[in-house]
Amino acid sequence: MPKIWTVAELTREIGQTLTENPDFVNCWVSGEISNYKNHRPSGHWYFTVKDEYSSIKGVMFRSRAERVRFVPQDGMKVLVRGSIRIYERDGNIQLYADEMQPSGVGALYLAFEQLKERLAQEGLFDTERKKPIPRFPRRIGIVTSPTGAALKDILKVMERRNPQISWILAPAAVQGELAPREVAQAIARLNRQAQVDVIIVGRGGGSLEELWAFNTVEVARAIAASGIPVISAVGHETDVTIADMVADLRAPTPSAAAELAVPLWMELKANLAQMESRLRSSMALQIHQKRQRVDSLKSIGPLSNPFWRVDQNRQRLDALSERLEQGMTRFVSDKNGILRLLAAKLDLLSPLAILGRGYSLTYGPKGNVLRHSDEINVGQQVQVRLQQGALTCAVLSKSSDPK
Structure with missing residues (x-):
């Protein structure tokens, strides 16, 4: 009776057979890439290599993929070096790739072209972003x-x-x-x-x-x-x-x-010397032109008679002095009139002017002006101020009756 294989036994036997065959170890496979996928979490590449008659699945682990200088693309012709083994879980024969090269074009050249296209799309080659080189x-x-x-x-x-x-x-x-x-x-x-x-x-x-x-x-x-x-x-x-x-x-x-x-x-020294020469020539020309201007002013302007300006200022000073004197005279005259008016008003309010009309001022013993008979006692002396002179009198009697 023929041997009955389990699936696991069969796949292991096929895998062992592939491993023992030197033609399937470190071999080269030529074909077209399809179904390429870069598994981001792990960095492993999964793809299919095919021709017009057949296809085989392939995998390239991250440690190998990092050495490839270009990025595979579906439809790209490639040469892949690796080993043919069986993936026991699915029973699929796979190409475990160690190296990959573009077929018909160098890997470095392809990587160069891919990176150039990528960076050009990002604008890294644009003229607008380039900085000028400093001159000095x-x-x-x-x-x-x-x-x-x-x-x-x-x-x-x-x-x-x-x-x-x-x-x-x-x-x-x-x-x-x-x-x-x-x-x-x-x-x-x-x-x-x-x-x-x-x-x-x-x-x-x-x-x-x-x-x-x-x-x-x-x-x-x-x-x-x-x-x-x-x-x-x-x-x-x-x-x-x-x-x-x-x-x-x-x-x-x-x-x-x-x-x-x-x-x-x-060159810098020569340029500096040339600039210095041009500066000196420009300064000499400027000085010459300014001197000509001064000479012209000296002959036709105020500089031809420098004391003319002094004489004019003296004349202005005389006129201002005269105006100041006239103004002060008017000011003093106006102020004297005001003072006389105020003196007349004060004179009307002065008690001395009242005395001139027959009235007198009576002062008590303490020098206070007496306005009421109750402010003095009989027998005390009072001072009476007249318009001219004063009297010392004794109070013989007093009355509160205004009559």
């Missing part, structure tokens, strides 16, 4: 390898063009897996800590793989986020990177970047 920078920031030829070339040109200018190096790896992060961090560090007017980012020439750090989204966004203008100087003149497109200015080589960033000292 005081300090240059440099992001490159401290041991590379690019740094030597940049410093050599800077020394030749302007030995007075200062610079600061933000060292970073420019090749390898750590390069993108180090370049991005160096740009951010210069923005955060160093007071520089322009940043040169770059390295010497190399292959596409060697220049790849400057074709990454990490470096592109760091350049775009820089508040300080950035000059990209990556490789040779024929090398064009994403960093070149995002930067505020692209230089064909690191040496050319230094030429663009640093003004020539001798």
